[in-house]
Amino acid sequence: EAGVAQSPRYKIIEKRQSVAFWCNPISGHATLYWYQQILGQGPKLLIQFQNNGVVDDSQLPKDRFSAERLKGVDSTLKIQPAKLEDSAVYLCASSLDRGGGAPLHFGNGTRLTVT
């Protein structure tokens, strides 16, 4: 099966600019996650979708971050305006969500550098 696809792989922007990331999950996976991974740390959940509804966005900085999942498939994550501390790798993951310990499948991430 094809894996989780993310683009772009790298992005460099100046602070106060905006940026968007795209994710295409594995076909048939109902649950989609966006994580932020700062260098040297574990992934931190930003937002979790079940189909096209938001399940958990409690750690999403909603004054600057937004995300959507249209038609329950692809998703975009946007940052506007970016801050220096947003420099990180943004990982998208998907899961079958059938219970019983279905694992997360991750994309290769987008490395964002804010200067």
Add this chain to the structure above:
Amino acid sequence: GNSVTQMEGPVTLSEEAFLTINCTYTATGYPSLFWYVQYPGEGLQLLLKATKADDKGSNKGFEATYRKETTSFHLEKGSVQVSDSAVYFCALSRGNKFYFGSGTKLNVKP
């Protein structure tokens, strides 16, 4: 609440040495447990998993046993290779929510 604690790194070993990376968890109910590996510039890849007590997950020579009595899921490998150098993350899931440890970097020297 739910959380994962894993040993801090980096862990530096010589090739063919024995590896143990400790992981303990706190969870309500009966979580599923995972080990993920992350190579430089890549996303996390599932290494192995266990879904109930006493289950042993294994893959590519790595093993981990779900120990409910000690709330642990330690990762082991009998003989590491240079190609095993990566960051290893322990994680648990409850329903469809995942909780990750902070990662342990493994360096294997030839």
